[in-house]
Amino acid sequence: MRELGEMGLKLQSAVKIQRLAVETSDLSKCDPEKVREEAFKIRPASMRQAKAGHEKTAEIKTAEQSSVDVDLEPADVAEEKVDSEAIQSERAARRPPPVNSGVLPLPWKGRLGYACLNTYLRSAGTPVFSSRTCRIASIIDHRYPLQDPTQPEHATKNRPDKTQSPDIQRGREFVQELGLANARDIVKMLRWNEKYGIKFMRLSSEMFPFASHEEHGYKLAPFAADVLAEAGKVAGELGHRLTTHPGQYTQIASPRKEVITAAIRDLEYHNEMLSLLKLPEQQDRDAVMILHMGGTYGDKAATLDRFRENYATLSDGVKMRLVLENDDVSWSVHDLLPICEELNIPLVLDYHHHNIIFDPSIREGTLDIMDLYDRIAKTWTRKNIKQKMHYSEPTAEAITPRDRRKHSARVKTLPPCAADMDLMIEAKDKEQAVFELMRTFKLPGWNLFNDIVPYERDDEPRKESKRTKKEKKSGNTDEAGEEAAKLIEELTWKEISRPALTKGWFKALPGSTFSELIEITDLRARNAGRGIVDDKPQQDPWSILIIIMMFEYFKGDESKWKPYMDVLPASFETPMFWSGAELDELQASATRTKVGKADAEEMFHAKVLPVIRANHEIFPSSQSYSDDELVQLAHRMGSTIMSYAFDFQNEDEEDEEDEEEWVEDRESKSTMGMVPMADILNADAEYNAHVNYGDDALTVTALRTIKAGEEILNYYGPHPNSELLRRYGYVTPKHSRYDVVELPWKLVENSLAASLGLSEQQLDNAREYLDMDEIEDTFVLDRESDEPNPDGTFTGSARFSDIPEDLRDQLKLLLKAVRKVDPSSVADKRKRDEIQHSVLIKALDALASQYPTTIPEDERILSGSDISERQRAAVTVRLGEKRLIEEAKSYLSGIASDTALEETSAPNKRARRSD
Numbered sequence: 001m002r003e004l005g006e007m008g009l010k011l012q013s014a015v016k017i018q019r020l021a022v023e024t025s026d027l028s029k030c031d032p033e034k035v036r037e038e039a040f041k042i043r044p045a046s047m048r049q050a051k052a053g054h055e056k057t058a059e060i061k062t063a064e065q066s067s068v069d070v071d072l073e074p075a076d077v078a079e080e081k082v083d084s085e086a087i088q089s090e091r092a093a094r095r096p097p098p099v100n101s102g103v104l105p106l107p108w109k110g111r112l113g114y115a116c117l118n119t120y121l122r123s124a125g126t127p128v129f130s131s132r133t134c135r136i137a138s139i140i141d142h143r144y145p146l147q148d149p150t151q152p153e154h155a156t157k158n159r160p161d162k163t164q165s166p167d168i169q170r171g172r173e174f175v176q177e178l179g180l181a182n183a184r185d186i187v188k189m190l191r192w193n194e195k196y197g198i199k200f201m202r203l204s205s206e207m208f209p210f211a212s213h214e215e216h217g218y219k220l221a222p223f224a225a226d227v228l229a230e231a232g233k234v235a236g237e238l239g240h241r242l243t244t245h246p247g248q249y250t251q252i253a254s255p256r257k258e259v260i261t262a263a264i265r266d267l268e269y270h271n272e273m274l275s276l277l278k279l280p281e282q283q284d285r286d287a288v289m290i291l292h293m294g295g296t297y298g299d300k301a302a303t304l305d306r307f308r309e310n311y312a313t314l315s316d317g318v319k320m321r322l323v324l325e326n327d328d329v330s331w332s333v334h335d336l337l338p339i340c341e342e343l344n345i346p347l348v349l350d351y352h353h354h355n356i357i358f359d360p361s362i363r364e365g366t367l368d369i370m371d372l373y374d375r376i377a378k379t380w381t382r383k384n385i386k387q388k389m390h391y392s393e394p395t396a397e398a399i400t401p402r403d404r405r406k407h408s409a410r411v412k413t414l415p416p417c418a419a420d421m422d423l424m425i426e427a428k429d430k431e432q433a434v435f436e437l438m439r440t441f442k443l444p445g446w447n448l449f450n451d452i453v454p455y456e457r458d459d460e461p462r463k464e465s466k467r468t469k470k471e472k473k474s475g476n477t478d479e480a481g482e483e484a485a486k487l488i489e490e491l492t493w494k495e496i497s498r499p500a501l502t503k504g505w506f507k508a509l510p511g512s513t514f515s516e517l518i519e520i521t522d523l524r525a526r527n528a529g530r531g532i533v534d535d536k537p538q539q540d541p542w543s544i545l546i547i548i549m550m551f552e553y554f555k556g557d558e559s560k561w562k563p564y565m566d567v568l569p570a571s572f573e574t575p576m577f578w579s580g581a582e583l584d585e586l587q588a589s590a591t592r593t594k595v596g597k598a599d600a601e602e603m604f605h606a607k608v609l610p611v612i613r614a615n616h617e618i619f620p621s622s623q624s625y626s627d628d629e630l631v632q633l634a635h636r637m638g639s640t641i642m643s644y645a646f647d648f649q650n651e652d653e654e655d656e657e658d659e660e661e662w663v664e665d666r667e668s669k670s671t672m673g674m675v676p677m678a679d680i681l682n683a684d685a686e687y688n689a690h691v692n693y694g695d696d697a698l699t700v701t702a703l704r705t706i707k708a709g710e711e712i713l714n715y716y717g718p719h720p721n722s723e724l725l726r727r728y729g730y731v732t733p734k735h736s737r738y739d740v741v742e743l744p745w746k747l748v749e750n751s752l753a754a755s756l757g758l759s760e761q762q763l764d765n766a767r768e769y770l771d772m773d774e775i776e777d778t779f780v781l782d783r784e785s786d787e788p789n790p791d792g793t794f795t796g797s798a799r800f801s802d803i804p805e806d807l808r809d810q811l812k813l814l815l816k817a818v819r820k821v822d823p824s825s826v827a828d829k830r831k832r833d834e835i836q837h838s839v840l841i842k843a844l845d846a847l848a849s850q851y852p853t854t855i856p857e858d859e860r861i862l863s864g865s866d867i868s869e870r871q872r873a874a875v876t877v878r879l880g881e882k883r884l885i886e887e888a889k890s891y892l893s894g895i896a897s898d899t900a901l902e903e904t905s906a907p908n909k910r911a912r913r914s915d
């Protein structure tokens with residue numbers, strides 16, 4: 001068994017290395033034999049563990065970055081190349097099962113639960129759910145009475161009347177009404193659950209929107225006391241367990257005071273909600289609040305100390321309900337169990353998270369954790385609370401930890417828990433996932449829900465789509481819009497689809513018919529024979545909108561959008577259109593490398609031109625255009641979209657409730673579109689208006705008094721000037737608070753080598769101890785900036801407050817590695833801390849020196865009058881980055897001198913630490 005486990009691990013590393021080789025976009029260099037050889041080299045277990053932590057931070061970062069850079073980024077283009085079917089199949093074939101265990105807890109006597117949302121009831125004719133919410137701007141709007149308070153509100157005809165005087169209580173009642181509607185639906189869900197054999201459910205944290213908000217928060221008693229007591233009474237009668245899971249930002253071990261204050265408010269809110277249910281004694285004890293420890297802030301021991309300290313200050317009510325859960329990034333079961341035992345806190349074991357940060361020296365899965373079952377169970381029994389566990393599985397194709405973080409829609413098996421466990425199934429299909437498990441294993445109640453077909457059945461009256469509603473309302477669909485929407489459907493995709501491998505043979509069979517929309521694919525590499533795939537190429541929202549805009553453009557005067565297209569710019573100030581000399585003005589700014597012109601053109605060639613060329617009848621005038629001219633036109637449309645288009649969430653996604661779990665990397669399902677008029681507002685980091693997207697109308701709300709002649713400004717987001725320039729072609733002084741600078745790891749390494757007098761060979765030897773696959777090659781430094789105030793202004797300024805945690809960690813790893821190569825070069829831990837700061841300062845110096853001009857020189861250039869707009873923008877970007885580098889250096893020097901001071905004043909402590 002053990003050998004098999006190790007073999008699985010090696011195969012996994014092989015897959016990982018292969019994937020990385022592919023991700024560096026050099027498919028041809030990926031020699032499978034070499035990859036396998038590499039994978040079978042055993043590294044010390046400690047290194048592997050350390051690297052696992054890194055992988056997580058690196059991946060989270062990538063996910064964040066990709067959510068910003070929607071489409072034209074090189075990474076995306078590379079990603080597409082990577083995702084060839086063969087590689088995917090290979091990876092999938094090699095994946096280990098989600099849970100390695102021979103134990104199935106049958107016959108099952110426990111309760112299976114689902115979290116927060118019942119998909120069946122949510123999509124019923126009259127939706128039943130507990131997460132109705134609103135925006136803060138709506139609370140503020142509803143401080144004003146309705147135009148006709150005797151009539152129900154209407155999105156256009158009966159809105160809050162801003163000419164009257166506002167009343168804070170009125171706004172609060174508006175949001176509280178949403179909470180009451182949410183709470184009233186608990187009983188409906190409980191009764192439904194009971195009917196179908198489910199007796200365990202997590203209540204949505206969004207039950208009472210903004211209840212724990214600093215400014216807009218409110219107590220639940222007395223207004224919600226009766227509704228909650230009624231829900232509790234029904235839960236009591238039915239023996240239903242109710243729990244909660246405050247969100248990931250509720251962290252009581254944060255070093256930031258404001259985070260702790262907010263977390264305590266949120267815990268008190270959850271506690272009040274559960275207490276007002278007035279459940280029978282045991283059920284009340286079982287109504288727990290699950291919390292994650294949160295970040296490590298670079299120092300787990302210090303974080304645990306803060307946790308101890310802050311936990312002690314929590315109210316008894318909160319302490320009675322608080323439960324800790326292992327996460328998939330930083331805090332494993334092994335980390336949390338001791339603190340849970342120490343502080344008398346139950347520990348909820350989440351198998352899915354555990355399987356992501358497992359100890360690879362044992363094997364993936366649950367075997368290592370089973371030895372801890374007794375200790376985990378005791379954390380519950382000694383408080384007389386019924387134990388619960390969380391179970392979910394990664395998506396079927398998941399291989400890397402990043403992939404595996406995504407929960408699959410349903411689960412295939414049960415974990416090896418006690419057969420009477422309360423098991424929360426955290427899967428996207430919620431109650432349907434529970435049903436599937438019940439069906440698979442014929443668990444008690446499996447025969448109760450035969451009348452429940454999957455929640456998307458056609459005979460259930462479903463919510464109308466908003467588009468249909470609008471169309472109906474106008475009585476006459478907007479022809480131009482409809483025409484554009486139909487365009488994509490009409491296009492024949494064959495020219496750009498994958499070559500048909502096996503369809504020809506299949507089609508040749510006598511009597512066969514074959515839809516053009518599907519394709520037979522070869523899945524033998526993963527032992528799955530043939531399979532059917534959707535044959536449409538993956539057009540993304542960008543290419544679709546570019547094609548539609550080009551379609552309208554070619555129609556010329558015939559286009560109903562012509563007047564709108566005419567006011568849109570034909571040329572742009574974004575760096576995409578700058579000359580080489582103009583780009584050079586950006587100096588060492590990372591923006592210089594992010595222009596993405598070549599990648600954009602590659603995308604046009606792959607996704608836009610083939611569609612146009614294959615459809616002369618739809619784009620008749622395009623025939624007179626050369627390929628180059630089409631690419632230029634695609635650039636123009638792409639840049640227009642970049643500056644003017646809006647993202648629209650798909651209907652399905654809007655209805656989806658948050659998993660209330662650790663951050664998930666969801667696939668984007670958005671669509672992009674042009675919205676004339678809505679795109680007319682300019683923007684700045686301090687703004688005075690907010691655009692509200694209603695079902696039937698788009699409104700703009702002033703956030704404060706706007707003087708006559710003053711420009712109405714929207715908010716495009718907390719972008720650094722470099723990003724503002726890249727996307728929109730402008731910069732503003734106010735956006736400099738969000739400036740960032742990218743520090744290449746190479747500079748840190750060089751600076752370390754210089755500080756310790758290491759030779760290139762010694763540095764290379766140290767690198768051998770690191771898993772280079774996990775090493776980040778750049779780190780983003782930025783300032784800490786508060787959110788803008790509700791009126792769009794800022795109270796304080798942004799300040800540099802810390803070096804990124806992953807940079808610190810990576811540097812620590814390197815220092816440890818250097819110590820192994822040359823123990824005399826880094827004497828002890830204290831020395832390592834000192835070195836860290838000076839190394840980073842030197843690295844920042846090196847970074848600053850890559851910019852040929854100094855801060856005063858840039859300031860002089862900017863104050864001059866003979867400077868073009870493009871130059872002004874470039875100098876503003878580079879100057880912002882230089883100033884940030886200086887701030888980071890002063891911060892580090894400050895810490896370094898504090899440490900020195902501490903050492904001179906506390907020699908005993910120092911002596912202990914260096915032991």
Ligand SMILES: C[S@@+](CC[C@H](N)C(=O)[O-])C[C@H]1O[C@@H](n2cnc3c(N)ncnc32)[C@H](O)[C@@H]1O
Nearest residue numbers: 643644679680681682683684727728729730732
């Ligand atoms: C959505 S449009 C805003 C309306 C646009 N000004 C127009 O002419 O229709 C975004 C573009 O407006 C310009 N813009 C927006 N805010 C700006 C600002 N604060 N300063 C300069 N230009 C701005 C940029 O060219 C940007 O790409």
